[in-house]
Amino acid sequence: MTARTIDPPRTTTRYTFARLAGTRWPAKIGFVAAVLALWELAVRLGQPGSLPAPSRVAPTLVDMIGDGRLVGPVLQTLAAWALGLLVATAIGVAAGLVLGVSPVMERLTRFTVDFLRTIPSLALVPLAVLLYGSGIGSTLLLVVFASTWPILLQTAHGVHAVDPVASETCRSYRVRWHHRLLFLVVPGAAAYLATGVRIAASVSLLLSLSAELLIPAPGIGQEIAVTELGGDLPAMYAWIFVAGVLGVVINALFSRIERALLRWHPAHRREAR
Template sequence: MTARTIDPPRTTTRHTRARLTGTGWPAKIGFIAAILALWELAVRLGQPGSVPSPSEVAPALADVISDGRLVGPVLQTLTAWALGLLLATAIGVAAGLVLGVSPVAERLTRFTVDFLRTIPSLALVPLAVLLYGSGTGSTLLLVVSAATWPILLQTAHGVHAVDPVASETCRSYRVRLHHRILFLVLPGAAAYLATGVRIAAAVSLLLSLSAELIIPAPGIGQEIAVTQLGGDLPAMYAWIFVAGVLGVLINALFSRLERALLRWHPAHRQEAR
C-alpha cells in the first residue's frame, strides 16, 4: 500500500504577496507622488503655458468640486454608461447563448459577427447624430455598438467551455433546454461572462466620454471640449482627471463584484489561495 502525499495548503494570500513584493498602497501612493513631482518639474523646466502643472490643475479641480459643477456631468456620463452597458449585456448574453448552444447559428453568423465587430464605433457618429441628435440616444447607440461584442464573444466561449461530460449527461437524461441553460450553461460560463461584462464596462465608459467629446453630448466629455475651446487648460485637465478616477472606480467595483459573486468558481478559488 503506497503512501498518499498531500500537497501543503497555500497560505500566501494576495495581500501577503503584495507586502512581499512591495506593491501595497504605500508603494502605489509613492509612485503616483513621484509621477506628479516629475510632471511638475518637467512643466517648470519646459515651456510655460503649454501644459499646466499639477499645482495649477489642483485649484481648478477644487473649483469644479466646490462650485457644484461636478455632479451634473458625472451623473450624465454615468447614466449613459449604465444604460448602454445594460443594453449591451442583454443583447450580448442572449446572442452569445444562441451562438454557443447552436453550432449552425455560429457558422451562419461567423462572417457577419467578425465584420461588424471590426467597424470602429466612432465611425457611426454621423449616423447617431442623424438619428438622435446630440442627446443621450446618440451616446447609447455608440456605447451599445462597441460594448456588445466583448460580452457576446465571452458568453459564446464560456458556453463552449462547459464540461462536455455534464452536457452529454444532460442530453442523455433529456433535460429540457431552458433547464440546461439555466442550471448548467450559465453557471459554467459565468466566469467568461463576468470577464466580458468587466471589459464592456470599461469600453462603455470610453465610448460615453468619446461621444460626449465629439458630438458633443452632455457629460464629462462635453466639459472637456468646452474648457479646451475656451482655453482653460487647468480646468480641462481637471475634467480629464475626473474621467480617469471614474474609470478606476468602475474597474475596481466590477473586479470586487466579480470576486464576490463568483467566489464559488474554481478560477476564483485558486486566485484566493
C-alpha cells in the first residue's frame, strides 16, 4: 500500500503536555462559553442577520428533548452508523490481513485499492438511490464504502509492522499458520487496527449524516434538510448541534475503548507513564 498511515500514539513531551491540558474540563467549558458569547454578540449586532442567536437555539433544543422529537432521528442515525461500521470493520480487517500477509495479493490489488479509495463516497449517491431508494440501504452503501479503506490500510500496515524476528522464530518452530495469525499477527497489528477503526467511526458518522442530508434518508441529516427548507433556522441549528455532540461522544468513546483494550500494548503503556 502506498497510502500514508497514522501510527499508534507515541510518547513525547509535547503530546503529554497537550493530553494533560486537554483533560481540564473547566478550560474546555470556558472556551465553549466564550464562543457562544461571541456568537450571541455577533447576532445582536446584526452580523450575520440569518444566523439565530444561541438564546433562540437553546430553547428549541430543550423543547425537542422534552417532546421526544430528538429520539427517533438520533436512533436512526446511530443505527446506520453502527451497522455500517460493523460491516466495514469485518471487510476491512479480513481484506487487510490477506493483503498484509500475502505480498503477491498486495501487488495484484494495489492499483485497484488505490483507485477505489480515491472515489468520493458522495459520488455514489445516485447509484445508492437507484439500488435502495431513500431507505437505510443507501446510507449503508455509502458508509461501508467510505469506512472500509482506513481499516483495510491500517490493518495491512499493522501486519507489515509485526516484529520480523518473532515471525522468523514462529516459522523456525513450524508454528501453525492460524496460531501465528491469532497470537502474533493480530496482537502485533492491534494498535494500527484500533486506529483504523477509530478513524472509520468518525467517517461513518460523517457519511451517515451526509447521506441523510442529500438523499434524504431518515435521521438527523434529513431533519436538518427539512427544517432548512421550512425556514425554521433555530431548529436547524439545534439539529446541527446534536450532530456535533454525537461526533464528540463517539470519538471520546472509541478513544477510551482503545486505551482500555490496548493497555497491554507498549505504545499505550508508554503513553500512560
